């Protein structure tokens with residue numbers, strides 16, 4: 001099954017557009033695990049197991065593992081998800097972007113070392129920096145388009161006078177992902193939940209690609225406005241929340257609290273479909 005079909009199947013099975021972000025910070029772990037980077041896998045596996053039936057995807061952020069020399073725990077975690085929850089795909093949030101020869105190594109890392117189903121990429125270096133990922137049949141790649149942070153507009157909001165129609169940079173990226181760059185039909189776009197107007201614009205320019213939409217929860221994005229702007233039947237959206245779910249409780253009941261917050265967010269997103 002290719003990545004987009006995996007997303008559609010998980011969305012249907014779990015009635016969910018919620019992507020559970022796995023951004024483990026040992027200093028925020030509950031007392032029994034607190035400060036212990038060797039317990040990153042244990043913490044994340046508990047979250048995965050508690051939210052597996054209400055997620056469209058899991059999104060581990062690689063920096064939270066690499067910073068703690070915990071790449072082996074990330075490998076083990078993704079293997080755990082595939083073994084126990086094969087119906088929920090894994091998006092490796094690595095935001096890679098480099099010349100083709102280096103991109104080949106990054107693609108190998110994402111899809112063979114970690115066995116992720118999709119990866120996040122920066123499109124800043126152009127098509128030849130994205131192409132190596134597209135050689136992996138069935139794997140997905142999300143291009144940063146209009147990111148959730150305020151500084152995203154510094155570059156993404158600039159107008160391209162030399163491109164027909166003079167689009168803003170993020171609009172141009174959306175058009176490339178919907179059209180000429182989408183060689184294997186597996187490209188998606190990242191658009192922040194903090195900018196619903198821009199989600200709507202991206203959806204108009206890229207009506208069929210999947211959208212990864214981070215920014216609900218800790219960043220304060222509007223879940224209802226996000227779904228209204230981005231959801232269309234047949235074009236999946238994965239709305240990510242990380243810290244609000246992971247750290248819903250700092251006590252021993254952290255996994256149950258994560259589940260409650262995941263269910264609450266999942267239901268809010270579903271209700272907004274109208």
Ligand SMILES: O=C(O)c1cc(=O)[nH]c(=O)n1[C@@H]1O[C@H](COP(=O)(O)O)[C@@H](O)[C@H]1O
Nearest residue numbers: 061093120147148214217218219241242243
């Ligand atoms: O690519 C991403 O996932 C991403 C893009 C973006 O525009 N904004 C954004 O916050 N993210 C990631 O989404 C997650 C958001 O985490 P919370 O703010 O804790 O929900 C982090 O892992 C970010 O790195």
